[in-house]
Amino acid sequence: xPLDWYPLFNSLRxxxxxxxxxxxxxxxxxxxxxKLPRWAKGALDVVLTLPLVLPPTVxxxxxxxxxxxxxxxxxxxxxxxxxxxxxxxxxxxxxxAVVAFPLMYRTARGAFESFDQNLADAARTLGRxxxxxxxxxxxPVCRQGILAGTVLAFARALGEYGATAMxxxxxxxxxxxxxxxxxxxxxxxxxxGAMRWVLVNLCxxxxxxxxxxxxxxxxxxxxxxxxxxx
Amino acid sequence: MKxxxxxxxxxxxxxxxxxxxxxxxxxxxxxxxxxxxxGEPVDVVVFAAASMEAxxxxxxxxxxxxxxxxxxxFTFDSSGTLKDQIQEGAVCDLFISAAxxxxxxxxxxxxxxxxxxxxxxxxxxxxxxxxxxxxxxAVPDSNPADIQSFQDLASDKLSLLxxxxxxxxxGAYSLDILASLNIDLAALEDAGKVTYASNVSEVATxxxxxAVDCGxxxxxxxxxxxxxxxxxxxxxxxxxVIYPAAVMKCGTEAGMxxxxxxxxxxxxxDDAHAVLEGVGFTVLS
Numbered sequence: 285x286p287l288d289w290y291p292l293f294n295s296l297r298x299x300x301x302x303x304x305x306x307x308x309x310x311x312x313x314x315x316x317x318x319k320l321p322r323w324a325k326g327a328l329d330v331v332l333t334l335p336l337v338l339p340p341t342v343x344x345x346x347x348x349x350x351x352x353x354x355x356x357x358x359x360x361x362x363x364x365x366x367x368x369x370x371x372x373x374x375x376x377x378x379x380x381a382v383v384a385f386p387l388m389y390r391t392a393r394g395a396f397e398s399f400d401q402n403l404a405d406a407a408r409t410l411g412r413x414x415x416x417x418x419x420x421x422x423x424p425v426c427r428q429g430i431l432a433g434t435v436l437a438f439a440r441a442l443g444e445y446g447a448t449a450m451x452x453x454x455x456x457x458x459x460x461x462x463x464x465x466x467x468x469x470x471x472x473x474x475x476x477g478a479m480r481w482v483l484v485n486l487c488x489x490x491x492x493x494x495x496x497x498x499x500x501x502x503x504x505x506x507x508x509x510x511x512x513x514x
Numbered sequence: 515m516k517x518x519x520x521x522x523x524x525x526x527x528x529x530x531x532x533x534x535x536x537x538x539x540x541x542x543x544x545x546x547x548x549x550x551x552x553g554e555p556v557d558v559v560v561f562a563a564a565s566m567e568a569x570x571x572x573x574x575x576x577x578x579x580x581x582x583x584x585x586x587x588f589t590f591d592s593s594g595t596l597k598d599q600i601q602e603g604a605v606c607d608l609f610i611s612a613a614x615x616x617x618x619x620x621x622x623x624x625x626x627x628x629x630x631x632x633x634x635x636x637x638x639x640x641x642x643x644x645x646x647x648x649x650x651x652a653v654p655d656s657n658p659a660d661i662q663s664f665q666d667l668a669s670d671k672l673s674l675l676x677x678x679x680x681x682x683x684x685g686a687y688s689l690d691i692l693a694s695l696n697i698d699l700a701a702l703e704d705a706g707k708v709t710y711a712s713n714v715s716e717v718a719t720x721x722x723x724x725a726v727d728c729g730x731x732x733x734x735x736x737x738x739x740x741x742x743x744x745x746x747x748x749x750x751x752x753x754x755v756i757y758p759a760a761v762m763k764c765g766t767e768a769g770m771x772x773x774x775x776x777x778x779x780x781x782x783x784d785d786a787h788a789v790l791e792g793v794g795f796t797v798l799s
Contacts, residue, residue, distance in 0.1 A: 348723070352723050352724070352725060353723065353724040353725055354723060354724050368725075370725050371674060371709060371720075371725045371726065453676070453709035453710075453711070453720065453725070453726075454679075454709055454710045454711070455674070455706055455707075455708060455709040455710075456703050456706075456708070456710075457703065457704065457706050458706035459709070467712075468679055468710060471594070471595070471679055471681050471712060472679050472680050472681045473681065
């Protein structure tokens, strides 16, 4: 049987798109929630962190109840765009984005909470706009936290199985991801094939984490000289 | 103090909720290794094909009247999954498979050559062919793709078909049907028209939800899930769909003895037959 690399391409594609989505949504959520009164902050924290603690199958079930072809959003989408939201490759993006969102959100929240507001205020006194302050002061200072959140989100999106299997099924060459392929290969007794994909996934994860490590070290190296001054 | 109070309240809530939830698969008593006394509760672990869930659950309620001290504990899943679980050491008193293949793979007395690993989990003397089922093509209520027969699977009308994977008995039967009708599965896969599920209930659920245009399942599942059947496979397409049942060697002593009684009940009781035939099974004598 010829080597079918589609699951690799599909998994990376889904994880990449999900991570981009989560990057902006998670940071936006973290930024605006931090400004809310305490009771709202607490309630939203719970709701937005929920997918992290729910079993992926529970998340998958909720998504199916919303996006299925006979369900409210699924029906509307089919009527307007003549396309389906489930059982296609991009269905997995919904699943991955939802389960990985809390990781980005929480790390960004943590990073923003420990951000020194004086820096932002100083920039404001110099006449800079809120947007400038956000992208040129807050984000660079919170860089470590944001990066950690992004990597975690990417890793989680890449490794998503339960919700993905429920919402995208397993269509070889269309919706197959590495995780669903490993399951199917194991289920049908193809241990060799399953092992191959396990190793592929290990390699990718190792590469991603290594890259993060290198980036962190480079950061620390740039920050170190400050100590030697004076 | 306030933190401890909140934490213990949360813990108590979680414990309370878990105590409230009760599933049919939780044993209500401890399994006993001693010979079955009158009134001594016994757990019988039954591994059964997913397609039997509705009927066996109903029969279990019936059986509670016949043998009140026997607690039937079911695991319903694809027969391929169940066979793997037994092979990996699961405790099982009675196994009902949706095809002879999975039973053969566990049977030391198998003559078909399917028992490649030389497994010995089946008490061969107790093995019987219990039921017969039919394989059908089912569609969602509105039949959006207007699928009318197995032959339509090769046409342009089809955009997504759900099959069991080949470790699922109905999946194996589906492959036989497609091969018998000279429908090129590889071509369908290349076109991205086939999605695979891990057991027949999953296939039925996909069809029910309208997530796929059609699915190949059993007549009994179509009945249970109230799905429209558009075509039925005749014997020349996939052979007879036989469900063998046997008491296993990997159960508890008391469980296996009670399992034999339950198997006899399934074979001979008119009430059990009524339930099984009600969903579409044919009970073999």
